[in-house]
Amino acid sequence: MLPPRQERAVVLHRPKFLAEAQPAPIAGTPRGIPLPGTWDGSLWSLFYEFLCYLVLAGLAVTGLIRNRAAVAVLAMGVWAAEIVITAVPSLNAQFNLLVNYDVSLMLVHLPIFLTGSLLYLYRDVVPDSGWFALGGGALVLVSLAVPLGNSQPGLTLTSTNLFAPGIAYSMLWLGIHLPFQRIGARNDYSYGVYIYAFPVAQLLAIWGSTGGATARSSCSRWSSPLPSRSGAGG
Numbered sequence: 001m002l003p004p005r006q007e008r009a010v011v012l013h014r015p016k017f018l019a020e021a022q023p024a025p026i027a028g029t030p031r032g033i034p035l036p037g038t039w040d041g042s043l044w045s046l047f048y049e050f051l052c053y054l055v056l057a058g059l060a061v062t063g064l065i066r067n068r069a070a071v072a073v074l075a076m077g078v079w080a081a082e083i084v085i086t087a088v089p090s091l092n093a094q095f096n097l098l099v100n101y102d103v104s105l106m107l108v109h110l111p112i113f114l115t116g117s118l119l120y121l122y123r124d125v126v127p128d129s130g131w132f133a134l135g136g137g138a139l140v141l142v143s144l145a146v147p148l149g150n151s152q153p154g155l156t157l158t159s160t161n162l163f164a165p166g167i168a169y170s171m172l173w174l175g176i177h178l179p180f181q182r183i184g185a186r187n188d189y190s191y192g193v194y195i196y197a198f199p200v201a202q203l204l205a206i207w208g209s210t211g212g213a214t215a216r217s218s219c220s221r222w223s224s225p226l227p228s229r230s231g232a233g234g
Contacts, residue, residue, distance in 0.1 A: 033205040042198045048105050052113040068121035075114035079165065082107045086157040087148055096156040108161050115165035119172060126169075133173035139166035 025037040035041065059065040059074075085091045085107065095104040119126055143163035184190065 030202050030206055033202065035202070035205075039202055040195065040198045042195050045109075048102075048109050049113075051106060052110055055110065055113075056117065065121075068118070071114065071121055072118055075111060075118055078107070078114060079111045079162075082111060082157065083162055086159070086162055092157055104157060107157065108164070111165045112168055115168040116172070119169060128173070128176070130173065130177070133170040136166040136168070136170035139163050 026039060028037070030036055030039065056065070059071065064070045064074075085095055094100055095107065097104075140160065140163050143159045146159035146163075148159040148162065
């Protein structure tokens with residue numbers, strides 16, 4: 001098991017739009033709960049989402065965003081790099097919570113992000129298929145049993161990371177076909193729920209609610225595993 005690392009606060013000396021949001025305690029709080037020392041463990045992902053949007057901006061500035069074949073080559077190249085690093089033990093050991101942290105998390109997130117971009121760029125030829133959606137979800141489930149990479153999701157590269165892009169189609173298909181079109185039609189609450197659920201669960205845990213601790217655990221395990229780190233990045 002990799003040793004835990006001390007959390008890092010937002011880098012305040014950067015311009016605000018470049019600040020790397022990291023979960024951090026406030027005056028040493030919260031204390032005495034299952035996950036002490038952080039109020040919002042979900043914040044760690046914002047920096048990497050921002051980097052993914054910078055990649056998209058770079059494609060737009062260079063005009064490559066209009067060349068969907070070029071975007072496909074980029075997506076496959078990043079995914080191939082992730083496969084090689086995950087499958088080769090000596091490389092896998094060099095990309096985790098302690099070593100090359102930023103690169104490791106970009107290898108996890110960028111293929112999924114680019115898969116979503118490709119689905120949009122190829123929307124005129126991508127079929128609307130419930131079977132495809134089911135297959136994407138099944139692929140992710142199968143990945144749990146594939147003995148490839150390490151066995152610590154969120155801390156190291158694993159087989160689940162490799163198959164994660166398969167869930168992109170499934171999520172988009174469900175968003176189109178589930179009978180909830182009125183929810184979020186005017187305002188998108190999804191990311192707000194993601195960000196604010198964590199501190200609410202922490203408050204419930206402080207107030208002694210077993211349900212709060214369970215919700216915190218669920219958020220941490222399924223919504224966003226919480227990699228924390230100290231000053232040195234990947």
